[in-house]
Amino acid sequence: MAAAPARCGGGGLSLCLASAGVVKALSIAAFTLAWMHSIEKTAWQEDWLVAPAGLTLQQARIKGTGAGMEPPPEARLVDGWFQWSPPPMPRPEVVFGNSGAAGEWHLCHAGRCQTLSEIFGHPIGANVTTMRVCKNP
Template sequence: MLGLCLGLAGSIWAQVPAEQMTLSWTHTIEKIRWAEDYRILPNGFILEQARVKGSGAGMEIPADAVLKDGSWHYQPKLPLLPTLRLGRTPEAGDYQLCVSSANNKVQCHAMSYWVGEPTTAQPSIELWACDIPN
């Protein structure tokens, strides 16, 4: 079964069955909500859509973005991403991770639900696609 592994340097801290995921967070400086929708493939992630509530430091809205329901929606044009490396510190707050699997049931939790609270001793985490035993 395809899933999402969370950890660092190949060390698995948690495994979550998933075929798609949405990663959301609040920008630490601008306090603006950001969300990205990914399709999970055996060899990585395809970023299918992103949404941002407004612009700010390092958050320029692409020219082709469309304002809908209070957020700018756009489709980033990125190649397959083998891993996602995320900064994760107590000062920045936590990510929200929503996953859906083959039965289309969506499950949303703070990332700390799966891997514990962010700490200054471990300021990053990696996400990668992995096989999860049934």
Template sequence: MICLAAGALLIPLGAAEITLAWRHSVEKTLWEELWQESPDGLVLAEARVQGSGAGMDPPEGARLEGGFWRWRPKLPGLREVVMRRSGATADWRVCVANSCRAMAELVPAEADPVVLKPCP
């Protein structure tokens, strides 16, 4: 199971697969990442972006499906994913089983950073 950690809070998300979503601060396009728990840690199974520009061009091999450029990043499993919340952009969205919530519904709005990691 995957958890969010913010300071002393540990919030189980109730799933071994979640999607993080946010809007790019300049281009205002949607970016999504599908994270899965594995024996190697958290694995980025797919990245999706609705457009390109301002440092967010899809890599070679990305395919356009349903209005999103989609690809599978070649990254090793990670122990944790650290997310910063500047307040200059809309908050992260956390999606579990096609149900999305703003991160502020899960952890305090002032919590920064918030860490995505396998639950202990």
């Protein structure tokens, strides 16, 4: 059974990001997480849905192939990106870190992308970041 969503204030569902003891709530229902692969220096993007059941990966895209980034057999090359839609599997949280070898994670919504450091208002560095759905009272 999935863990209960975090409470972050406001109304409805939001995306909560937590890093280095700070929590930021973003009132968004969907977003793209984008980064550069640390070894291959190739762009990677994932489209996520924020829903009561948890965070669900809707589609993944990579700009090339290489070490640790082989697309699955169902991936199709579209406009220079290998893209695929994994089976929907809501996750109570997604945890990720930054090795510092390829720049920062970017969160994109409504045509605007920001680094995690911009969202938090201070450098994230190598701190782990946790994403989860906030259920607001």
